[in-house]
Amino acid sequence: MNHLDFVVLIGSMLAIAAYGTWHTRRHRNLSHYLRGDENVGWLTIGISVAATQASAITFISTPGQGYESGLDFVQNYFGMPLALILIAAVFLPIYRRLNVYTAYEFLGHRFDAKTRLLGAAIFLLSRGLAAGITIYAPAIILSTVLGWRLDLTIILSGLLVIIYTVAGGSQAVSLTQKYQMAVIFGGMIMAFVILMMKLPASLGDAFTVAGGFRKLGAVSFSFDLHRRYTFWTGLLGGFFLSLSYFGTDQSQVQRYLSGSSVRESRLGLMFNAVLKIPMQFFILLLGVMVFVFYQFEQPPVYFNQTAWHEAVRHDPGGKLRAVQQEFAAAYAQKEQLIHQWLDAKHAGNTEAEAAARAQALAALDRSNALRDEAKSVMEADDPGVKSNDADYVFVTFVLDHLPHGLIGLLIAAFFAAALQSKSAELNALGSTTTVDFYRHLLKRDASDAHYVAASKWFTLFWGLVAIAFALFANLVENLIQAVNIVGSVFYPIVLALFIVAFFLKRVGGTAIFWGGLASQVLVLVLYFLHHWFPELDFSYLWYNLIGCAVCVVLSLIIQAALGSDARSART
Amino acid sequence: MKPAVDDPGSVKSPCDGQKEATGFPVMRTWRGVYVFVFGSFILWVLLLLALTAHYS
Numbered sequence: 070m071n072h073l074d075f076v077v078l079i080g081s082m083l084a085i086a087a088y089g090t091w092h093t094r095r096h097r098n099l100s101h102y103l104r105g106d107e108n109v110g111w112l113t114i115g116i117s118v119a120a121t122q123a124s125a126i127t128f129i130s131t132p133g134q135g136y137e138s139g140l141d142f143v144q145n146y147f148g149m150p151l152a153l154i155l156i157a158a159v160f161l162p163i164y165r166r167l168n169v170y171t172a173y174e175f176l177g178h179r180f181d182a183k184t185r186l187l188g189a190a191i192f193l194l195s196r197g198l199a200a201g202i203t204i205y206a207p208a209i210i211l212s213t214v215l216g217w218r219l220d221l222t223i224i225l226s227g228l229l230v231i232i233y234t235v236a237g238g239s240q241a242v243s244l245t246q247k248y249q250m251a252v253i254f255g256g257m258i259m260a261f262v263i264l265m266m267k268l269p270a271s272l273g274d275a276f277t278v279a280g281g282f283r284k285l286g287a288v289s290f291s292f293d294l295h296r297r298y299t300f301w302t303g304l305l306g307g308f309f310l311s312l313s314y315f316g317t318d319q320s321q322v323q324r325y326l327s328g329s330s331v332r333e334s335r336l337g338l339m340f341n342a343v344l345k346i347p348m349q350f351f352i353l354l355l356g357v358m359v360f361v362f363y364q365f366e367q368p369p370v371y372f373n374q375t376a377w378h379e380a381v382r383h384d385p386g387g388k389l390r391a392v393q394q395e396f397a398a399a400y401a402q403k404e405q406l407i408h409q410w411l412d413a414k415h416a417g418n419t420e421a422e423a424a425a426r427a428q429a430l431a432a433l434d435r436s437n438a439l440r441d442e443a444k445s446v447m448e449a450d451d452p453g454v455k456s457n458d459a460d461y462v463f464v465t466f467v468l469d470h471l472p473h474g475l476i477g478l479l480i481a482a483f484f485a486a487a488l489q490s491k492s493a494e495l496n497a498l499g500s501t502t503t504v505d506f507y508r509h510l511l512k513r514d515a516s517d518a519h520y521v522a523a524s525k526w527f528t529l530f531w532g533l534v535a536i537a538f539a540l541f542a543n544l545v546e547n548l549i550q551a552v553n554i555v556g557s558v559f560y561p562i563v564l565a566l567f568i569v570a571f572f573l574k575r576v577g578g579t580a581i582f583w584g585g586l587a588s589q590v591l592v593l594v595l596y597f598l599h600h601w602f603p604e605l606d607f608s609y610l611w612y613n614l615i616g617c618a619v620c621v622v623l624s625l626i627i628q629a630a631l632g633s634d635a636r637s638a639r640t
Numbered sequence: 641m642k643p644a645v646d647d648p649g650s651v652k653s654p655c656d657g658q659k660e661a662t663g664f665p666v667m668r669t670w671r672g673v674y675v676f677v678f679g680s681f682i683l684w685v686l687l688l689l690a691l692t693a694h695y696s
Binding site: 140143147150151153154157158276277279280285286287288289300330331332335336339342343346347350 | 660661662663670673674676677678680681684685688689691692694695696
């Protein structure tokens with residue numbers, strides 16, 4: 070980044086902060102602080118829902134996912150349109166009619182206090198863990214831009230997020246989101262165009278290379294349970310994951326409840342149902358094209374350059390330098406083979422094309438093996454190093470290859486999006502703790518000003534928890550997969566609480582409470598057991614289906630055992 | 641007296657909002673909107689299938 074980029078970056082960030090602060094300077098009561106004005110139109114809701122889910126993780130991590138594994142991650146979103154239709158038709162009117170602050174209040178009305186607390190506690194646990202993961206997004210941006218250590222930037226960006234959230238509340242979250250999304254999408258489209266212009270191959274050749282290296286397999290009907298992303302995991306597991314995330318996660322429910330009517334909220338959800346799959350496809354394709362670009366331009370061995378330079382400095386044996394030299398030689402050979410492959414394709418020589426492609430694939434495997442070797446050396450020297458560098462691929466590309474000015478603007482938009490989604494997350498954690506625990510259990514009749522203050526303190530608490538988690542956790546997965554795994558472990562039980570509440574009228578609070586607790590334990594056991602029993606290592610998306618189904622069935626069995634009289638017993 | 645929402649039976653008609661107009665000249669009912677959304681999903685899956693088949 071040069072001076073122009075820094076001027077654009079700092080100027081944009083200050084403008085966003087000033088705009089949000091000025092517009093939200095008169096927060097007087099809890100409703101306004103937590104839910105905003107409740108006069109928001111469908112487009113703002115739609116963008117706000119998309120931005121809360123997408124966040125900077127999507128823009129940073131998803132291209133890295135495309136770079137490493139191709140397009141198959143898009144299947145993760147296949148269940149989402151169907152889930153959003155169900156939420157718009159069933160969940161939304163109920164929430165609107167009950168006029169609740171948090172989704173878990175409904176559980177209290179429908180069942181009892183302990184079930185409400187169970188739902189809220191699972192939400193707090195899962196979102197608290199996810200907050201520890203998502204805080205990596207702004208930290209990675211800062212670390213890459215400033216060349217600082219990741220742990221320092223985690224603390225710095227975490228504190229920034231806390232200040233931003235405590236100062237603004239819910240409305241500040243959505244106020245500037247549409248402008249940021251516009252800048253991010255504009256920037257990503259420009260990145261795509263510039264990428265195409267810089268490629269020494271035509272668009273057709275780029276797709277040939279991507280297809281030849283197996284990056285364009287978007288849909289698989291495989292029934293292999295160990296395969297993470299297939300049509301079936303996406304449709305069934307993705308359906309339940311989306312249903313629980315959009316239907317019961319307070320950070321999302323809070324977004325669409327701010328609509329001025331059911332129509333506005335519903336259209337906001339349908340906006341996402343239509344656009345999510347093409348949006349994710351485009352972002353993954355961008356990652357695939359970055360992969361193709363780096364077949365003609367030598368990539369770094371390890372995309373987290375700050376960690377790489379530090380590791381090289383502390384590598385007296387010179388193992389990393391040796392790997393780097395081998396990697397450069399493997400790259401040169403691979404590039405030559407790709408040119409042979411494309412020349413054979415243009416000449417219509419299918420035999421030579423197939424042979425060159427096979428050799429290029431072997432050369433790619435060698436390059437990947439060298440990258441793995443470098444990661445192993447780095448991990449051996451520093452076990453705390455975050456060995457998955459996929460999240461750094463796109464930021465590195467932006468910094469190294471986009472024009473100055475645009476770099477500053479895009480980094481500002483990424484960072485602002487990271488702040489916004491973190492802010493929405495902390496806001497939801499703070500409001501749920503205040504409404505479902507503090508107001509419900511500890512202080513029932515305080516003033517609105519007191520609850521707004523309490524909500525800010527809880528937001529601060531969750532922000533510090535997120536920073537602490539990020540500092541001590543070492544993520545094996547990239548960010549976009551890590552947050553989906555956390556969601557898949559906890560969300561299905563919360564979803565089951567709501568499904569039973571909506572559709573199984575004869576099940577009471579005691580039955581669903583114990584059913585929920587037992588099925589949450591089951592999913593956690595399944596998740597941890599796969600470390601020791603590889604045969605249990607099936608796609609995490611199945612947890613959504615298993616957890617939800619087991620919880621519903623268990624609650625029915627327990628209710629049958631308790632008898633119908635127990636249904637109305639409230640504790 | 642308990643609030644109405646305490647009675648599980650009071651949430652038995654979640655589709656009340658379906659009567660609200662969509663505000664579109666076409667797709668005047670919510671069912672029409674949902675069919676449109678489902679259709680766009682099917683279209684995307686078919687396009688992704690075609691891409692996968694072409695480059696496999």
